[in-house]
Amino acid sequence: MQKAPGWLLAGVLGTSAATSQAATLEERMAAFEARTSAAERRAAAAEQQTQALARELQQIKLATAPLQPAASTAAVISAPALDTRLAKLEARQQSLEKEASTGHLTDGFSFNGYARSGLLINDRLGGGRGGPYETPAGSVGGAVGRLGNEDDTYMRIDLSKEIYAQNGTRSKFTVSIADGVESSNDWTADESKLNVRQVFTALDHVAAFKGNSVFENATLWAGKRFDRDNFDIHWLDSDVVYLAGTGGGIYDMQMNKNWRSNYSLIGRNYGDFSQGDLSADVESYILTSNQFFEDGQWQWMFNAIGAKKNDFATRTNAAGLTPADSGLHSMLANHQKNFFGREGFFKTALLYGQGLGAEVKNIGSDGELIDDARALRLALYGETPLASDWRIGPSLLAEQSKDRYVKGDDYRWLTLNVRLANKINSNFEMAYEISWQTMNLDPKDYLQRNAVDGNFWKFTVAPTFKPEVGDLLTRPELRVFASFMNWSSDLDRFSTTDSFGMTDFKAGGVWQYGIQMETWF
Structure with missing residues (x-):
């Protein structure tokens, strides 16, 4: 059986590898887009924080749109760049997802x-x-x-x-x-009526x-x-x-x-009234x-x-x-x-x-009324x-x-x-x-x-x-x-x-x- 020329075998294997790599990238892209959509759904519920998050997510989507593999050859050529770019985007997306779920102390x-x-x-x-x-x-x-x-x-x-x-x-x-307080002093702890x-x-x-x-x-x-x-x-x-x-x-x-x-x-309280052995919490x-x-x-x-x-x-x-x-x-x-x-x-x-x-x-604050x-x-x-x-x-x-x-x-x-x-x-x-x-x-x-x-x-x-x-x-x-x-x-x-x-x-x-x-x- 005649062997295929080396250049042809290399081309076939290269194309197969490119196709496999492109498929892997597409899967990662799909997972990335799914997480982006999930983050957008969560973000849609927030007000100021969400608006900022939504703008960042939109920028990420726009940045990734031109990177979709159109052909196996293109995939081979752009695979290293895609890997680097996508890794950065995924890291940023994870950060955004964490922000959206936890937020900052000052948010809201x-x-x-x-x-x-x-x-x-x-x-x-x-x-x-x-x-x-x-x-x-x-x-x-x-x-x-x-x-x-x-x-x-x-x-x-x-x-x-x-x-x-x-x-x-x-x-x-x-x-x-x-x-x-009615005192004019700067320190009035003894007269304070501090209340929740x-x-x-x-x-x-x-x-x-x-x-x-x-x-x-x-x-x-x-x-x-x-x-x-x-x-x-x-x-x-x-x-x-x-x-x-x-x-x-x-x-x-x-x-x-x-x-x-x-x-x-x-509910309100009129106070505790004790009469003999009877205690009435009114x-x-x-x-x-x-x-x-x-x-x-x-x-x-x-x-x-x-x-x-x-x-x-x-x-x-x-x-x-x-x-x-x-x-x-x-x-x-x-x-x-x-x-x-x-x-x-x-x-x-x-x-x-x-x-x-x-x-x-x-309303209801005076327990002395008859x-x-x-x-x-x-x-x-x-x-x-x-x-x-x-x-x-x-x-x-x-x-x-x-x-x-x-x-x-x-x-x-x-x-x-x-x-x-x-x-x-x-x-x-x-x-x-x-x-x-x-x-x-x-x-x-x-x-x-x-x-x-x-x-x-x-x-x-x-x-x-x-x-x-x-x-x-x-x-x-x-x-x-x-x-x-x-x-x-x-x-x-x-x-x-x-x-x-x-x-x-x-x-x-x-x-x-x-x-x-x-x-x-």
Whole structure:
């Protein structure tokens, strides 16, 4: 049998080797592309990190596209280059895959907070007295204007970390730490009230909910938190409604195009009460329904509160009466995205509660209320331009409550507040605040408090620096201020333990001065 010429045999073997090598390269390329696709699927679930990763993956694919073997000869010629290039790409791809699965500490991390700190000085160069709840009506939630009326240092920081699963579900862990002191010292550890206000986890973009019109955009959460949809009147430092505690719930169930729903179950404690051999750990449970209509313009909130051990046989409130073991609370609110057709916003809320629900602001937080307690509160506030370089933020907060702690007690109060700001230049404005509060309170000797009837008013001027002038809610603000306040002398009799009636804080007019910073982000 005649042997094939050596050159022919070499050519056949070379071609076979090239074909085999090309096949191997194609397999490696296919595996590489499969891993790339998997990484892209994982990356598609992330936000900022994923966008950067997707761009790198695209560059890799573009770089490898011209390297696909078109013929055996080409494969032979380019095989060493392919090996080197592909090895580098595979190493980079493995690095990207590891990044996509583990991420960096800062990926999905956010830091938010609020803080205020300042000095309050009276007209005798002594320590000033202040606070939005310093009047007798403040004992039942009657806040007054806060500008030039705060003597504390308070801060809260919110730390959050978001992580995406391979199926696209996002988890978010949040912890909030807060502290508040009235001392002006730099080291206040002995007076600190450091507290973890929130620690919870939420899940959204839930993969199992995809395609379900009701749950697709829903958020699940559990842990200790304050409700996402609480809202407040900043000028008064008063929440309109405040729901907080430990539990769980679901947000943003889309019932139809114009209706979404939130539901939660939250627990609170009224404290430990021991009577003889009996120990009652009083727990309160709040079942909440929060309904939003017309893109959130209308809100209806309903709360059912239960605390079965609160009326334990030997448990009484400070007046010696048996407290309520249940309550109901409801709020109807309107959230306008303009100020009656003008630039700005305006909010209205009407709140009603009975039993344990008669604490209509801090829902379920007052375990001293009796079964007959009833309360009705109205809140109105907003912000809008008043004229060129002027802005105004008016607010009204009023409440009437009866039979709160003692049968026959009666608390009536109303606060009117106006915050004004006049732009001087891009970083400086003159801020003004006028507050007036009227009250008629009859506690029926609860906590040795006396019936009083009178008015309180305050006027503050505050030259203010800020990064950009033009909105009452832009922060940070650095301010100096002067406040004058006065009140009816009858209010000095309300209680021996509050500010009013103290030797240096009586009706007749009080000047206070100070400097303060306030920020949020």
